[in-house]
Amino acid sequence: MTVPINTNLAQLFMRAFYWAEEGLQNTLKERGWAQITKAQSQVFISIGEGVTRPSEIAARMSVTRQAIHQTINELVEFGYVSLEPDPSDRRAKIVTYTEKGHEIGQNTVLGLSEIEAQLIARIGVDNVQALREALCQNWGEPYVPVEMQA
Template identity: 40%
Template sequence: MLAKEVAMARHATLLIPLFEAFSWFDEGLQTLLREAGWTAVTRPQTMVLIAIGQGIERAVDIARAIGVTRQSVGVTIAEMAAEGLLEMVDDPNDRRAKRVHLSDKGERRREDSRRAMAELTAELERRIGKASVTKLGEALQKDWGPPVAR
């Protein structure tokens, strides 16, 4: 494919630049956390942490929020619990279920992640301008409605 065709294909859909933007933040976050002494987490682990940060506590709800199977979320949560980032607690509303919470170690990582995200956002503002970052944030936070279905 010629460079011009590649550029046209890239701009034909928002999915690619949205994914590239997510990857830019995720890779930067991983780098800054590694520099702070943390081990890397996988993208699925990042997505689980984001869901928990939004207040989602049940594995089935986390799976639904990030668009993966309950089984894969269960494996990811188990890995993170083994690393000491998460803990499972009884669900007071359902004796058969557990809720996922950040451990003390997970809370420390979340604080380091927040500082890293603030640093990454400031860097993005330097690179593309504060007004562009503000507009991007506003556009992404609008209610897009449900996914398109036919």
């Protein structure tokens, strides 16, 4: 398949993200887990990558602290995460997985493995490896137009 050079990469990234996200939701549903929102999923990913302060998660997701607290509180109600005092700053809290959160996390890892296997079956191992290598490159800092650099 030849893709026109002017195809918008950002749209392709989003399409791929939504494809993987929907596949993940399907695998979790098949395993008996309630559907979580994309925002809740992003909180899970952040925690898994070691970003545990709500303010840092909000900044990472480009949402307000109020919005992230609402999302975290929903996950607390589901029993997936808890808010604990931050040992390095008593004024702050950190988000941690509960036992139930670890269980859904393990199911997520299994689901993502299934999704990757399905992608390999559909587009081939060489294309998946090339995609992985391209995405793992150091892209540097986000682009800033010259006019904004002054």
